Amino acid sequence: MAPLIQSVLHPAGVQAARLNQLWWVMFWVCTVVFISVLTALAMAIARGRRSASNASDATLTGSVGAAVGISVAALLVLLTASEITGRDLDALKAQNALRIQITGNQWWWDVQYLNPDPSLTVVTANEIHVPVGRPVGIVAKSNDVIHSLWIPALHGKRDLLPGRQSEIWLQADRAGVYRGQCAEYCGAQHAKMALTVVADLPDDFERWLSHMRGPAPPPATESQMRGRDVIERGPCAMCHSIAGTLAGGRTAPDLTHLAQRDWRWQHPEYTRQSRGLDCRPTTHQAGQQDARDRSCLGGAAGASRLPGDPEVNAHPLEQQKADPRLVYDDPRLEPAALERERRHHEASWPDPRGFLGWLRSTDHKSIGLRTIVTAFVWFAMAGVLAALMRLQLSRPENTILGPDLYNQIFTTHGTAMMFLFAVPVMLGMGVYLVPLQVGARAIAVPRLVAYGYWMLLFGGIFLFAMFFANVGPDVGWFSYVPLSGPEYGIGKRPDVWAQLITFSEVSALVTAISLIVTIFKLRTPGMALNRMPLFVWAMLVVSFMVIFAMPAVMLSSTCLILDRLVGTHFYNYAEGGDVLLWQHLFWFFGHPEVYIIFLPALGMISPIVSTFSRRPVFGYLALVLSNIATAFIGFGVWVHHMFATGLPQFGQSFFTAASMMIVVPTATQIFCWIATIWTGRGVRFTTPMLYVLAWFFVFLIGGLTGVMVASVPLDLQLHDTFFIVAHLHYVLIGGSVFPLLAGIHFWFPKITGRMLNERLGKVAFWLFFTGFNLTFFPMHILGLQGMPRRVYTYPAAMGWGSLNLLASIGAGIIAVALTVYLINVIVSLRVGAAATDNPWDAADLEWSTSSPPPVYNFSPQPTVGSRDPLWHTELTPPFVIGLNPEKCEVLVTHLLDAEPDHRYPTPGPSIWPLLAAIATTILFIWSIFSPWGVVWGSIPLFITLVGWFWPHRGVPPREMERELARLEPREATS
Numbered sequence: 001m002a003p004l005i006q007s008v009l010h011p012a013g014v015q016a017a018r019l020n021q022l023w024w025v026m027f028w029v030c031t032v033v034f035i036s037v038l039t040a041l042a043m044a045i046a047r048g049r050r051s052a053s054n055a056s057d058a059t060l061t062g063s064v065g066a067a068v069g070i071s072v073a074a075l076l077v078l079l080t081a082s083e084i085t086g087r088d089l090d091a092l093k094a095q096n097a098l099r100i101q102i103t104g105n106q107w108w109w110d111v112q113y114l115n116p117d118p119s120l121t122v123v124t125a126n127e128i129h130v131p132v133g134r135p136v137g138i139v140a141k142s143n144d145v146i147h148s149l150w151i152p153a154l155h156g157k158r159d160l161l162p163g164r165q166s167e168i169w170l171q172a173d174r175a176g177v178y179r180g181q182c183a184e185y186c187g188a189q190h191a192k193m194a195l196t197v198v199a200d201l202p203d204d205f206e207r208w209l210s211h212m213r214g215p216a217p218p219p220a221t222e223s224q225m226r227g228r229d230v231i232e233r234g235p236c237a238m239c240h241s242i243a244g245t246l247a248g249g250r251t252a253p254d255l256t257h258l259a260q261r262d263w264r265w266q267h268p269e270y271t272r273q274s275r276g277l278d279c280r281p282t283t284h285q286a287g288q289q290d291a292r293d294r295s296c297l298g299g300a301a302g303a304s305r306l307p308g309d310p311e312v313n314a315h316p317l318e319q320q321k322a323d324p325r326l327v328y329d330d331p332r333l334e335p336a337a338l339e340r341e342r343r344h345h346e347a348s349w350p351d352p353r354g355f356l357g358w359l360r361s362t363d364h365k366s367i368g369l370r371t372i373v374t375a376f377v378w379f380a381m382a383g384v385l386a387a388l389m390r391l392q393l394s395r396p397e398n399t400i401l402g403p404d405l406y407n408q409i410f411t412t413h414g415t416a417m418m419f420l421f422a423v424p425v426m427l428g429m430g431v432y433l434v435p436l437q438v439g440a441r442a443i444a445v446p447r448l449v450a451y452g453y454w455m456l457l458f459g460g461i462f463l464f465a466m467f468f469a470n471v472g473p474d475v476g477w478f479s480y481v482p483l484s485g486p487e488y489g490i491g492k493r494p495d496v497w498a499q500l501i502t503f504s505e506v507s508a509l510v511t512a513i514s515l516i517v518t519i520f521k522l523r524t525p526g527m528a529l530n531r532m533p534l535f536v537w538a539m540l541v542v543s544f545m546v547i548f549a550m551p552a553v554m555l556s557s558t559c560l561i562l563d564r565l566v567g568t569h570f571y572n573y574a575e576g577g578d579v580l581l582w583q584h585l586f587w588f589f590g591h592p593e594v595y596i597i598f599l600p601a602l603g604m605i606s607p608i609v610s611t612f613s614r615r616p617v618f619g620y621l622a623l624v625l626s627n628i629a630t631a632f633i634g635f636g637v638w639v640h641h642m643f644a645t646g647l648p649q650f651g652q653s654f655f656t657a658a659s660m661m662i663v664v665p666t667a668t669q670i671f672c673w674i675a676t677i678w679t680g681r682g683v684r685f686t687t688p689m690l691y692v693l694a695w696f697f698v699f700l701i702g703g704l705t706g707v708m709v710a711s712v713p714l715d716l717q718l719h720d721t722f723f724i725v726a727h728l729h730y731v732l733i734g735g736s737v738f739p740l741l742a743g744i745h746f747w748f749p750k751i752t753g754r755m756l757n758e759r760l761g762k763v764a765f766w767l768f769f770t771g772f773n774l775t776f777f778p779m780h781i782l783g784l785q786g787m788p789r790r791v792y793t794y795p796a797a798m799g800w801g802s803l804n805l806l807a808s809i810g811a812g813i814i815a816v817a818l819t820v821y822l823i824n825v826i827v828s829l830r831v832g833a834a835a836t837d838n839p840w841d842a843a844d845l846e847w848s849t850s851s852p853p854p855v856y857n858f859s860p861q862p863t864v865g866s867r868d869p870l871w872h873t874e875l876t877p878p879f880v881i882g883l884n885p886e887k888c889e890v891l892v893t894h895l896l897d898a899e900p901d902h903r904y905p906t907p908g909p910s911i912w913p914l915l916a917a918i919a920t921t922i923l924f925i926w927s928i929f930s931p932w933g934v935v936w937g938s939i940p941l942f943i944t945l946v947g948w949f950w951p952h953r954g955v956p957p958r959e960m961e962r963e964l965a966r967l968e969p970r971e972a973t974s
Contacts, residue, residue: 005153006179006786006798008717012199013154014171015089019717022085026078026714030704033074040067041674041696048613048680060618060679064671071667075660075707082656082711089713090649093169094135100128101139104147104160104182106488107189108253113209122212125253127196131205132175138168145483146579148184148644148720151197152786156716157183159644161580162482163573166646172199179798183720183788185476187483188403191791342859344885349441349856350908360909362450363855364443368432369751371453372744375425378460382416383818385409387811390775394808396796406792407474408493412467414477415497419504420460422732423546423593426600427511429743430539432751434515436846436853437533439524439862441890442906444517447913447948452510454917459503462925466496473497476790478590479560481571481582486564495564495928498557502924505550512543519543522890523898524845526864526877533844533867534623538603541627542596548635549592556585566931580645587638595634597732599627601739602669605692608739608746609673611842612689613680616868619672626665633662643715652712659710663703670696686840687761691742694769698738702730705780720790723783729776741768741821748828749835753851756832760824764817771813778803778810843868861891912948919944 011017103110113122130136140149142160150157155170172178180195200208219225230236240253352360361367388409392401401409435443443449466472473493475484484494519540523532532540559570560582569575571582610617617623639647639655677683685693705727709715718724748756787800794800838847847870849858861883865875883889883903892901919941926933 005176006181008152008784008786010153012172012174012176012178014092014173015155015169016153016717017173018085018088019156019713022081022711022714023708023717025081026708026711029074029078030707033071034700034704037670037674037700038697040671041677041693044674044678044680045683045693048677048683057618060675064619064622064668064675067671068664068668072664075663078707078711079657079660082713083653085711085713086649086652089169092135092171093137094171097135097137097169098131099137099139100130101141102128102149104140104142104144104149104186104193106144106187107182107193109149109193109195110143110253113212120213122209124212126194127198128180129198129200129205129208130170130172131202132172132199134202135169135171138170140166140168145186145488146184146480147182147186147193149180149195150183150720150788151178151180151195152717153178154197156713157644157719158646158716159184161573161645163579164646172197175199175201175204179786181786181788185480185483185720185790187488188407188474191403191793341885345854345856345859348886349854349888351855352909357909359914360911362446362907362909362913364431364435364446364449365751365853365855367443367446367449367453368428368430371428371431371456372425374453374457374460375421375428378416378420378464379425380818381464382413382421383815385413385416387815389413390808390811392792393794393804395805396794396798396801398793401792403792404474407790408467408470408472410790411473411476411497412463415473415500416460416463417732418477418593419500420456420463422597422736423504423508424456425740426542426597426736427508427515427546429600429604429740430515430535430542431511433747433846434518434536434539435522436750436849436857437536437844438519438522438527439845439858439864440518440522441857441861442522442888443514444522445514447907447910448510449514450910451913451917452507452514454914455503455507455510455920458917458921459500459507462503462921463496463500466492471496473500478586479557481560481563481579482573484560485571486567489564492928495561498560498564499924499928501553501557503921505554506920508546508550512546515539515543516547520895521892521901523893524862524864524891525880525893525898525900527845528897529895530621531864531867533603534606534617534620535600535603537624538599538627541631542599545592545596545599545631545634549589549596552585553589556582556589559585561928565928580642583642583645584638587641588635591638591641592631592634594731595630597736599630601695601736601743602627602666604739604743604746605673605695607842607844608688608692608742609676610868611746611840612684612686613677614682614684615676615680616843616871617672618675618679619668620867622668623672626668629665630662633658633665637662637710640710640715643712644719656710656712660707663707666703670700687756687758687765688742688746690762690765691738691745694765695734695738695742698730698734698769698772701777702727702734706731718783720788721783722779722787722789725789726776726779726783729779733772733776741765746840747846748825749839750846750851750853752829752832753835754828754832755835755839756828757824760820760827764820764824767813767817767820771810771815771817774810775807775814776810778807782807838870843871845869856888910948912944916941916944916948 005012008016008023009020011020099114101112101114103112109126111124111126111128115121138149140158140160141164142162144162146162147160148157149160149166149168151170154172155168158166158168160166176199178197178199180197182190182193182195186193219228351363352358358366388401389406392398392406431443431449435441463472471492473479473496475489475494475497477497479494479497482488484497519532519536559568562568563570563572563577569577571577571579573579606617606623637655637659639651640659643652643655683689705723709718709724709727745756745761748754782800782803785798785800785803787794787798794804835851837849837851839851840847845862845864846853848862861880862869863877863880865877866872869875869877880891880900882900883891888906888908889903890906892904893899894901919937923933923937923941926937
């Protein structure tokens with residue numbers, strides 16, 4: 001049987017043909033760019049492997065500038081082609097068009113051929129007939145949730161929003177039968193909401209129209225008469241309508257002339273359905289059993305004030321004798337004095353042992369490592385869900401998973417990956433590394449960071465516990481209303497999703513605040529802003545993005561809970577709300593979140609490229625400004641997720657330009673890294689470097705496909721297809737997980753004091769690289785062939801089975817690769833080679849301390865004189881004196897040049913962050929069942945906060961004087 005026609009690459013109409021032309025223009029331009037960049041990278045590797053290049057910085061600057069200029073020119077060509085195509089499509093509207101009204105319902109299409117004479121109006125369902133060569137104007141709307149009418153062979157998709165009407169213009173240029181689909185996730189049977197479009201010759205269309213205006217023919221056989229009796233006397237007539245009979249319902253498809261509809265006989269695949277379409281209400285379907293049983297899834301509290309409070313500043317006598325200051329020569333710098341100071345640090349910086357000590361720890365290294373490990377646990381669980389999805393889609397009409405379970409799985413998978421893994425693991429890397437890279441002995445407000453970790457842990461437990469209890473969210477990781485609203489979101493599943501958002505965002509916000517304070521105020525002397533490591537710059541930019549982006553999604557999810565729990569109408573269009581408001585709020589956060597995940601990965605690439613190219617990274621200022629530019633532009637591209645909602649033309653053009661322009665900063669960074677490799681002093685192909693080199697390949701694909709879907713006309717064909725699934729994973733896994741795995745391999749010696757096995761590391765790399773491309777590259781082709789995303793099954797007649805099977809095999813290889821990576825980690829922790837303090841001969845400050853670092857990070861407090869302090873041993877920066885080695889103190893410095901300001905006592909281990917997180921968890925979970933949960937749940941939270949901030953007595957003046965006597969220089973060498 002020939003595959004059904006639902007392909008972007010086989011246009012059968014005027015509009016689809018113009019979109020097809022635009023696709024090929026974009027494809028060939030992006031292919032040329034892809035090949036050119038990889039060629040430049042290959043040449044740089046070949047040159048860098050031989051010896052150091054003698055190219056001057058001016059020459060490199062000119063070369064990088066020219067490459068960026070060519071990239072901008074290519075973007076302008078694509079932007080111009082996109083705008084011309086968009087205007088051409090608008091010009092194809094006609095006045096004498098055939099008018100059809102299509103209404104989307106869960107999960108069928110109501111079709112009416114409008115006529116001034118109501119008796120001549122033709123009503124059908126799930127099938128459209130159009131005359132060849134005549135323009136057709138479709139007025140489309142939705143009766144319930146958001147649907148999306150998409151007929152790729154004739155026109156791009158258009159979202160149907162409740163309370164709004166959309167117009168679609170199309171014109172078939174040859175006869176045939178074409179398949180359409182609801183492209184927007186709309187609930188349990190979204191996969192079955194298909195549409196058949198029959199393009200007839202004009203005479204055939206008129207005969208069909210005349211036939212459809214008549215009543216249904218009378219039954220001719222005994223079985224037909226029994227069937228009519230069943231329809232008229234049974235419950236069917238309450239929902240369905242049949243002209244000429246007593247059946248007059250309007251909540252289910254019109255069955256008049258059902259036997260004559262082309263979609264019934266054109267393709268034998270549709271003479272039976274693997275699972276019958278259940279037209280009963282969603283309240284009934286929500287209680288049905290899945291295809292499989294669920295069991296088969298297998299110091300002083302008062303010291304934590306901000307710097308600058310009067311009580312934080314030292315006693316006047318202490319300021320006179322022991323203020324932190326820089327010196328080049330002092331008795332306290334003698335080896336014996338430094339050893340004595342180190343012993344004092346060992347005794348004064350608490351490192352609680354045992355399980356209770358683990359619960360009380362506020363050491364940034366312990367919290368950061370726990371965050372990374374916990375995020376990878378959620379990653380593994382979400383990966384199991386991904387494997388189940390790939391198993392279900394490996395063959396057509398598969399019945400391993402039913403629609404309800406599949407929808408819970410894909411929603412929980414996406415939610416866990418985005419909110420419990422991708423953002424937290426990057427912030428966890430920042431919590432561990434940033435204080436070490438800036439030369440601080442501790443992170444700012446460490447108890448707040450500990451509280452953020454516990455919120456992440458409890459949020460993940462909450463999500464997966466509800467999933468295993470069959471109350472997992474099933475409305476997509478984006479949770480569009482009204483599907484997630486009170487009318488269609490049955491039970492507590494949408495509430496679980498909305499409250500999980502609050503858990504994860506609270507965790508991210510408090511971590512971001514701590515990182516900003518650490519970077520601005522705890523940098524070691526000499527580390528001015530223009531000397532900060534690039535990973536620190538990335539984390540600084542990301543922390544500000546978290547603060548500005550995440551309140552939007554917290555606000556939107558809170559409004560959703562209020563709509564569902566207390567009856568507000570923020571998103572109820574019938575009461576003055578707006579379903580589109582949700583999309584604006586969500587994607588205002590959602591697209592910056594991509595860069596919140598992506599920018600730390602770029603920050604990891606820079607030190608890896610620099611270390612294994614044996615030269616400082618080229619274009620430091622350009623790399624920093626690119627990070628900042630990406631953050632700013634990232635807040636102006638959220639609407640490209642909403643092009644199909646029918647936005648004004650000017651708005652579409654603006655966001656298309658912004659979505660393409662955001663490529664320029666990343667292109668600048670790519671060319672700076674290529675220049676670094678080009679001038680390298682013998683590039684080393686270690687495992688971290690292999691992951692970074694693979695990143696160039698996979699991210700280029702993700703970035704260039706992103707340029708394609710930034711075009712409004714092309715996005716209308718590719719949005720909500722598997723093309724977007726491929727693009728998303730090439731950006732997020734290719735753009736972020738590859739550098740993350742490289743970074744873990746790179747910093748593993750510093751974290752654990754052990755080296756990972758290079759041979760196992762390279763085996764895991766090649767398996768991961770192969771499996772990743774085998775899984776996700778075929779999805780580009782599936783999207784072009786018309787496969788929508790978020791479907792739990794598909795007909796065999798569509799011809800998608802082979803590529804889906806290939807993608808499922810690739811997913812298995814990814815699982816094997818990550819298993820090998822995990823085995824390498826476990827084995828190396830036990831028997832791996834001992835690591836020196838700086839096994840890679842890297843340049844940043846974290847490699848100057850022991851592996852693993854002590855609780856206090858550094859002794860003595862380091863200072864820097866360049867961006868690559870460990871590569872500039874000829875410099876002799878001054879030393880810091882004046883910090884009390886018998887207390888947990890950090891050095892606070894000025895914002896711009898990191899000059900010493902004052903010392904600040906950092907709080908020690910405490911159980912109160914854990915207790916506060918438990919109280920917050922009780923409040924959050926209780927509040928999705930009753931509004932009173934907010935009131936009564938606030939009481940234990942208030943009690944824990946009182947304990948957290950309860951003041952402790954300070955040091956009496958006489959004891960302070962005795963303490964100061966011990967800090968005198970004459971005592972330093974005793």
